[in-house]
Amino acid sequence: xxxxxxxxxxxxxxxxxxxxxxxxxxxxxxxxxxxxxxxxxxxxxxxxxxxxxxxxxxxxxxxxxxxxxxxxxxxxxxxxxxxxxxxxxxxxxxxxxxxxxxxxxxxxxxxxxxxxxxxxxxxxxxxxxxxxxxxxxxxxxxxxxxxxxxxxxxxxxxxxxxxxxxxxxxxxxxxxxxxxxxxxxxxxxxxxxxxxxxxxxxxxxxxxxxxxxxxxxxxxxxxxxxxxxxxxxxxxxxxxxxxxxxxx
Amino acid sequence: xxxxxxxxxxxxxxxxxxxxxxxxxxxxxxxxxxxxxxxxxxxxxxxxxxxxxxxxxxxxxxxxxxxxxxxxxxxxxxxxxxxxxxxxxxxxxxxxxxxxxxxxxxxxxxxxxxxxxxxxxxxxxxxxxxxxxxxxxxxxxxxxxxxxxxxxxxxxxxxxxxxxxxxxxxxxxxxxxxxxxxxxxxxxxxxxxxxxxxxxx
Numbered sequence: 466x467x468x469x470x471x472x473x474x475x476x477x478x479x480x481x482x483x484x485x486x487x488x489x490x491x492x493x494x495x496x497x498x499x500x501x502x503x504x505x506x507x508x509x510x511x512x513x514x515x516x517x518x519x520x521x522x523x524x525x526x527x528x529x530x531x532x533x534x535x536x537x538x539x540x541x542x543x544x545x546x547x548x549x550x551x552x553x554x555x556x557x558x559x560x561x562x563x564x565x566x567x568x569x570x571x572x573x574x575x576x577x578x579x580x581x582x583x584x585x586x587x588x589x590x591x592x593x594x595x596x597x598x599x600x601x602x603x604x605x606x607x608x609x610x611x612x613x614x615x616x617x618x619x620x621x622x623x624x625x626x627x628x629x630x631x632x633x634x635x636x637x638x639x640x641x642x643x644x645x646x647x648x649x650x651x652x653x654x655x656x657x658x659x660x661x662x663x664x665x666x667x668x669x670x671x672x673x674x675x676x677x678x679x680x681x682x683x684x685x686x687x688x689x690x691x692x693x694x695x696x697x698x699x700x701x702x703x704x705x706x707x708x709x710x711x712x713x
Numbered sequence: 714x715x716x717x718x719x720x721x722x723x724x725x726x727x728x729x730x731x732x733x734x735x736x737x738x739x740x741x742x743x744x745x746x747x748x749x750x751x752x753x754x755x756x757x758x759x760x761x762x763x764x765x766x767x768x769x770x771x772x773x774x775x776x777x778x779x780x781x782x783x784x785x786x787x788x789x790x791x792x793x794x795x796x797x798x799x800x801x802x803x804x805x806x807x808x809x810x811x812x813x814x815x816x817x818x819x820x821x822x823x824x825x826x827x828x829x830x831x832x833x834x835x836x837x838x839x840x841x842x843x844x845x846x847x848x849x850x851x852x853x854x855x856x857x858x859x860x861x862x863x864x865x866x867x868x869x870x871x872x873x874x875x876x877x878x879x880x881x882x883x884x885x886x887x888x889x890x891x892x893x894x895x896x897x898x899x900x901x902x903x904x905x906x907x908x909x910x911x912x913x914x
Contacts, residue, residue: 705750
């Protein structure tokens with residue numbers, strides 16, 4: 466007989482892939498059905514485990530892109546060319562396949578209505594993934610807390626969730642894009658990296674004490690967090706999540 | 714029994730000695746950075762290292778005095794709960810054994826605390842017997858702020874969140890009190906060889 470899981474224990478559970486969505490040339494979203502999922506808070510992540518025929522296993526962590534109120538769990542995976550797990554998830558995986566997952570994991574880089582705002586989310590590249598979850602949670606609630614996303618992407622083609630972000634903007638979330646490498650001739654959004662000048666344009670002033678979340682590659686997060694502190698934002702109001710290879 | 718992931722073979726990285734890689738970990742040549750908030754910028758003239766709490770007399774070393782303490786060179790494999798391991802990392806710092814010789818205590822536990830408010834809990838047993846250091850050099854260079862400089866705790870036999878960056882002191886305690894990540898569902902002890910990632914592992 467199976468041993469009962471300890472309360473609060475994160476056990477591995479099977480998830481069935483129901484849909485794969487191309488987000489950008491390098492990113493895919495995986496919609497999963499998890500019969501035993503006990504819910505999550507926006508900003509948390511999961512561990513995914515793959516098992517080869519000879520029993521070899523590999524585990525990686527992925528941020529959850531779906532809101533707590535959504536029916537399916539959505540993960541978005543960026544393909545790392547020298548990666549072991551992400552190319553499998555983006556290239557090999559098919560609807561109907563099973564993955565093992567456990568979670569939700571992490572409890573600091575999360576946002577719930579009770580934490581208030583204004584809610585400022587600053588994303589670099591695929592660092593936007595947990596902010597989709599936060600915005601989904603935001604739209605499912607009363608929207609009585611101002612929410613703003615500043616999303617830095619190399620090109621327009623690399624912007625993940627373009628369609629979703631338009632929808633979220635229509636529901637009242639402020640979505641600001643900045644493109645750092647190239648932009649269309651008629652581009653109306655911001656250009657260049659997130660620095661003190663851009664923050665002065667886009668962020669609420671420190672006096673309004675926004676709750677700021679920053680997610681992206683290390684150099685991006687380091688730079689943005691430092692610029693925020695230098696602009697007078699309280700370090701204790703800034704939460705960071707970093708990922709990816711250090712070389713980016 | 715885990716289901717087979719159809720078509721997954723894995724890319725076991727040839728060069729690493731598998732006996733040095735704990736379960737669920739992969740070896741990286743990078744040194745990834747993870748932290749919950751902005752990197753604190755404490756200047757060296759503001760910096761000190763303190764041991765207090767359940768001790769006969771608190772002790773505190775300013776930066777210059779800390780550097781004058783007997784130091785050791787440490788080569789160790791480190792293991793992050795986010796799955797990366799890095800082999801043969803090289804550090805210089807002061808052994809926690811050396812630091813604790815300056816106080817009299819019967820405490821069994823401690824909380825390491827850092828600039829920026831981070832904390833992590835450890836047993837005295839896990840930081841004594843040449844198992845833990847306060848490190849201020851990495852790879853022969855001053856430890857960079859994003860990796861925890863001026864100084865970080867180094868407890869290589871536990872997952873790396875126990876190796877508190879920007880560490881400023883140890884509070885010795887009679888009882889065990891969860892630190893920052895331990896309070897958010899991460900394992901209280903964090904032994905990578907037992908894959909103690911999360912509560913209940």
